[in-house]
Structure formats: C-alpha cells, structure tokens
Amino acid sequence: MSDSRPVLRVLGAGFHPTIQDLGRHGAQRLGIPVSGALDPLALRMANVLVGNDEGEAAIEIRLLGPTLEVAADDVRVALVGTEAALEVLGPAGNRLVPAGVSARVPRGWRLRVGAVKDTACCYLAVGGGFDLPAPFGSKSTYVRSGIGGLDGRSLRDGDMLPLTSGAAPAGRERALPADYRAVYGSGAVRVVLGPQDGWFTAEAVERLLSSTFTVSREADRMGLRLDGPELPHARGYNIASDGIATGAIQVPGSRKPIMLLADHQTTGGYPKIATVTSADLPRVGRLRPGAELGFRAVGIAEAEELRRAQEALLAEVLAGVHDAEEATSVRVSALYRENLISGVFSIGTA
C-alpha cells in the first residue's frame, strides 16, 4: 500500500464501530440481512453536511466512539445523531465541533468521539465516503457473516480506512437547522398490528398497547429484547418460518417481545404480534438498554402517510442546511464552561 493513499488511521476503535449505509436490498432471498444504519435519518443528515449523497456509507458509532488520524491532505467530516461533540485534536490546539456541523480537518490531526450516552448510535460521515467494496450493492457491515464494511467486521485499533477522496473542497462549513430533531417524532411508538396478531390472546394485544416496556440489556443491531408484561400466545409459538420486516415485534416461547432491527434474520418461525412503522424505526434504533417505551396502533394507510410526512419534513431540514457561523467550532474550555457537551437527545416515550 502506498503512503499517498488517503486513509483514516484508526488509533483507537472505541466500541466496535461499523461502516453502515442505507442497507443491502435484494439479497434477503439468499438469507442475507439488510443491515444498514440503525438511525438512517442521522446518517442521511450527516452525509448532506459533508456534501455526499444521502445514502453514502459512514461510521456507525455505539457507546464509545473512535479516535482517528487523518492521513490525507484534509477531510470534511460531520457527526450527527448525538449531542456529544466531535473533538478535533491538532498541533495548534484542540477544539470541539458540535454535532450537526461539518468541519475540515487537515493531515496529521486527529478526530475523537468519546462516550455517547444519549443514543444507541450516531454517525460520522466523511466527504467522498470510503473506498470499500459494496457486496450486493451495499457497504454496510454484517458482522455475523463477514459481509461488507472493512473485511466484514467492526473497526479495530490500527485499521486503515481507505477514503475515496484525498482532499476536501474549500468552502464554508455547513450546519443543520436548529430544529432538525423534529424529524424523529415523539410519543408512543406507532405500530401496525400483525402479521400474526391472530396468534395471540386478545389480552396480549391489549397489554402491548397499554403497557410500558423497558429495553433490556439484550440489545444489539439485530434487535431489542423488551422487559414488561408477558404477551401470551393463543395458538402456540411456532409458525412455519416466513419473512420478517424490519421493526417486526416477534414473541418467542418466553412471551417477551423482541423488536427486530437492521441486522435481523431474513425469516423466522415465531409469531409477530405487530410491526413498528417505518417512520418510528429511526428513533427505535436509537434506544439504549433501560429506555422505556409504549406502543400505539395505527392503520396501514396512516403508517404510510406518517412515513411520507416524515420524508417531507426531512426534505425541509435538508433544504435548511446553511453555512455555519465562524463561531460554531469553539475552544474546548468555553464549551465545558457552558456545559453544552452532555445535552440530552430525548426521543420522548410518553
């Protein structure tokens, strides 16, 4: 490998970050999951800030972010999905770039995202994206089968992440409008009942829609196991395996529901009592263990309308991306003083 090849050097990986885009569509018939960003809204916003197509692959950060060194002339980056700031560490001093604002970082400088406490996932996009193969049309990493990303796995200390572009175009940095969080929606998570709600007792459906559930510690990119009241089956818990949509809430023999997320298996043999609407999947993907949530049933036409409305809102947000003020990136000391670092990015679950 030539020294001139532009890369991000992974000095410290953090907690198993992976490369994710909007997912691998078309290969589920081969048993290959869709994968992709748990919070596709944040991914799309981060990409627009750095001048990429919305669906370019970025680094999905969970719990603890990476430390990266720029080994390119310079790169433009943006962090979206958390209130944690991006730390830019260089010979001339350190600064903090707030989430939702792009920054140009020169060769030899380092980027660091520390502990992420307000979401299960956030995204660091890089202008031009990563020069990685796209098996079945996607760079998304599916670790279990070693597909996509960098060698089919999460990032490790010492990795060299190849960049498509070795230099960032000059120009003002860009910022999301202040109210961008509105795209996520709030309140009870909206679901469409089915496809197998008929396999449950009427009481189980009533409990699903009237109870508060808590995300358990068994939570990963495949799904979230929920603690809460049991949801009893009326017809047993084994069906002939059929397809699974992202957001399906399956209930195995334990009677404890599991919300299936991006890395979910393509097919499964447990009945699915309801399915999270696609408009609410991004905020569900952000839930961390301990988060509380409730569910509300909507009809299929309403669910489709919610998604279209969300897309319209996102289009407004993206149209509202504007030049960042010079003062947007601030010296570390000032930000600590004003206690702006550890804001709460609540999704609201009342």
Added chain:
Amino acid sequence: MPTEFLSCGDTALVVQFGETVDAETNRRVMGLDATIRRHAIPGIVETVPTFRSLMIHYDPRRTSREALVGEVEPLLADEGALDASFSRWTLPVCYGPEHAPDLEDVARRTGLSPERVIAVHSGVTYRVYMIGFLPGFPYMGDLPRELELPRREEPRTRVPAGSIAIATTQTVVYPCESPGGWHLIGRTPVPMFTLSREQPVLFRPGDEIRFKAVEAAEYDDIAARAAAGSFTLAPDREVSA
C-alpha cells in the same frame, strides 16, 4: 385455504398461500415470486419466498399497500409462470461421531439404530423449500416421517459451520457457526456460502438434494481443498424448464 394478504408494517406485504409446509404450496410461492420479478412493479424493493408465503418488501414513499394489492392480485391467476429450472446435487456428509453429536440421541428418541438413521437420512431426495435465517441456510424437506422430532429443548449457543441438522419435517445445513436448536447428525465440508463465489449461495429454492455418506478422511480432504479455494461442488444435473 384462500390466499391472504397480511400487512407487516408499512414496508412489507405478505401473500400467504397456506400455513403448512408442503411442496405444492411452496411451488405457488415460487411461481408468484417469478411472476412479480418479471413484472418489475414500481415501489417493490425485493421479494422473499418462504415455505408458504411470499414477502414483498416495498418503499412506502413510492407505493402503498393498496396499490400493491391491486397490482399483485391479478397475477395470482397467472399459473404456469413458474421458472421450473433447478439443479440436482449430491452433498457429501460425514456422519461420524466427531461430526454428529446428536446422532445417538436421535437414534434413541426415534427407536432406530444410528446406522438406520444415517441410511434413512441419506436415502431420499430432498427439495430446497427456501433459503433463510442466515446467508445460504437451506431448509430442505421432506424428512422421512420416522426421523421427525421437535427441536431441542435447550438450543446450543454454538453450532459448527457445515453441520447437518434435523427437526420437524426438515433438514438443514448451518452455513456458518451460529446458535441453533436442531439435532446435529452430520457435517458437510462443502461451503454453503462463499462471498467471493460468483453465486455465493450454493443451493436455490426448488433444487433437489441427496446426501452421500463419506468417511472422515474424505471429509478432511474436501475440507482442506475447500479452505484452499480449490474445491467446487458441481451439480449432478441442471434441469431447465
């Protein structure tokens, strides 16, 4: 049972032909799958054929459940649309004790000798009903009645790649190491899923499979060649429509 449309949120619609596993129902699933793929209906992201239903993943920004049902319903009558081409394969399997941790248990529970379990399992031709669960994971049936058992009460946390397993009316191959609740009665050295292969998944729905018992030495030989990238399993025969 009449054909039903089931909603799976606002991104997937299931066309369900029945609730049981049988070859006739599965052929109808594959027939509709082939027809829909030919028609290139706007807003459909992908289709996933399973035992007895077809899942149609769609983009609610580009279509709706109502519009899709309107497009798909007329296609249900389109009989004879099935692409009936398939391949016949013979898959080498080592049923030796080091590769078959549950063989004795299966023998005890079915009242057969271990030799008889092997003879019955490798004595029939199976049909691949679907690929699901994991990349390249084939569900094959129908298992001879005398081998039918429910799944294990305690699933294993680690099933080795290549394991041949049985439960209910099906036999499967685990393409990669994973948790699993099926009874392990053998292991194949042939990779089911190889990303670098032109066709990464070896079997396709509709293919016919026979198992051939091999000794541990032959297993090891094939496994070594497969690991070195110098082994390719070719179908015995390709049957076109």
